[in-house]
Amino acid sequence: MFACVFNLYKMSDHNTSALLDTLRQVLGTPHVLTDGDLSSYEQDWRKRARGKALAVVRPANTEEVVAIVKACANAKVSIVPQGGNTGLVVGSIPNESGTQVVLSMQRMHRVRNVDADNLTITVEAGCTLQSVQDAAEKAGYLFPLSLGSEGSCTIGGNLGTNAGGTQVVRYGNARELCLGLEVVTASGEVMHGLSGLRKDNTGYDLRHLMIGSEGTLGIITAATMKLFPQPAATLTAWAAVPTVTDAVKLLGLAHQHLGASLTGFEMMNQYSLGLVNKHFPQMRIPLWNETPYCVLLENSDTESQEHARARFEHLLEVALENSCVTDAVVAENLSQARNFWHIRESITMAQAQEGLNIKHDISLSVSSIAAFVEKTDVQLAQEIPGVRLVNFGHLGDGNLHYNVQVPEGHDNAAFIKDYEERVNHLVYDAVKSFGGSISAEHGIGSLKVDTLPDYKDPTALALMRQVKQALDPLGILNPGRVVR
Ligand code: FAD
Ligand code: 2HG
Ligand code: ZN
Secondary structure (H helix, E strand, O other), X not given: OHHHHHHHHHHHHHHHHHHHHHHHHHHOHHHEEOOOOOHHHHEOOOOOOXXXXXXXXXXXXXXXXXXXXXXXXXHOOOEEEEOOOOOOOOOOOOOOOOOEEEEEOOOOOOEEEEEOOOOEEXXXXXXXXXXXXXXXXXXXXXXXXXXXXXXXXXXXXXXXXXXXXXXXXXXXXXXXXXEEEEEEOOOOOEEEEOOOOXXXXXXXXXXXXXXXXXXXXXXXXXXXXXXXXXXXXEEEEEEEEOOHHHHHHHHHHXXXXXXXXXXXXXXXXXXXXXXXXXXXXXXXXXXXXXXOEXXXXXXXXOOOHHHHHHHHHHHHHHHHHOOOOOEEEEOOOXXXXXXXXXXXXXXXXXXXXXXXXXXXXXXXXXXXXXXXXXXXXXXXXXXXXXXXXXXXXXXXXXXXXXXXXXXXXXOHHHHHHHHHHHXXXXXXXXXXXXXXXXXXXXXXOOOOOOOHHHHOOHHHHHHHHHHHHHHOOOOOEOOOOOOO
């Protein structure tokens, strides 16, 4: 018995060094990291977990990704694909075993092609979102995906998580912006799909299976994404609203008056803006201490600035008359508009500065959001006296970040340990009772993998497991994430 275990150990030790040798031959020693400070690859953005990698490998092209996958499959070593490591659900770092390879896409950051006639851009998966936006702008177009993490997150990670962000109400999420993918499969084959076709009904759309699969079904190496004309005029307003019901009313009016020009509709409660005010006191936040909620709304148009402004201001007048808005400020120039967006994008950082917290990334039908908030606010306050709710998000998409911060003066880590499961069940049970989803944009990762079965349709979950088994029979791609 002991001899058997010993042999197994010796064998796996031998396999490991053989694998590392192969990886070094393929990539060159500098791109197979095993020593030194690997914390940026091993620690998640929220500091919720820290893993240990066997190695971090940094391929420069698709052929090298193929060679890595084949070598790892051969050695039965699992792979964790990683982009910018800005994910919020612990899905892009290795587990603690020290046996997983982190495949960082950082070196694959070429823009392969801009096709102006087809209105598409083809980029490698390691391009940061910001660099894709910049490349589109340089060519005279708009790439509208926009997240607070855009300076670090990558297009591969955006597609891996089907990221949303602040422009979804007009342009859709990452899935809707993607026309094609190049993917390395779990067996090391390349699925070529970068033709940029807007119509292709030749069977199952595997692109959509890959998008949002969080690195569990294939490794995205490149993508063809949609481009749009740049808007001629952009108008941004910051409005004070008394209740969530009023914010929903304002959204209805915005749809009615602005039509397809409505590009952003974000809601923030007073406590979330108070955190920004506390941790970034240099920011001047309009109206926040006069009202329970603020809304940030944006209108982008191909019409002239004057015409668009008249319509936008008329919308705000109607909202003031209806009393769903009590006060509003329209940005006078680009820098003021940027400042509004910067305040909104800073909530996540302010919450991180305040300390560990329990995040929820939920979606509901817009028509049931107000009732959900009313009910759940009361339940949480009863369950945890003094609880602080960081309630903000993409109201235009029915997506709230209904986050929970420890009561003042309590220990953050102890709160997470003692309350996280209870709080999650309370919030998710309410979400379920209103027919919503427990993840609107951040995904499942390992943080929600054991919660998902309580809230996902069992038939859908069983099919997901069958898909995983069919596409990754050895279970080498990001195991323990999305489905077990
Ligand atoms: P990672 O964190 O590296 O990976 C995320 C997942 O994708 C992992 O499961 C990983 O294995 C997989 N993956 C990464 N690259 C690939 C690839 N090439 N092929 C296959 N799988 C891959 N998210 C939103 O949706 N909306 C927001 O508004 C938003 N705002 C944010 C603001 C801040 C300040 C922060 C820190 C995060 C925010 N996020 C937001 C979350 C995060 O930025 C997104 O999920 C983003 O899409 C992750 O990209 P990444 O490159 O960092 O991916
Ligand atoms: C956002 O909308 C991101 O800013 C992050 O999705 C949300 O911090 C969060 O909970
Ligand atoms: Zn968000």
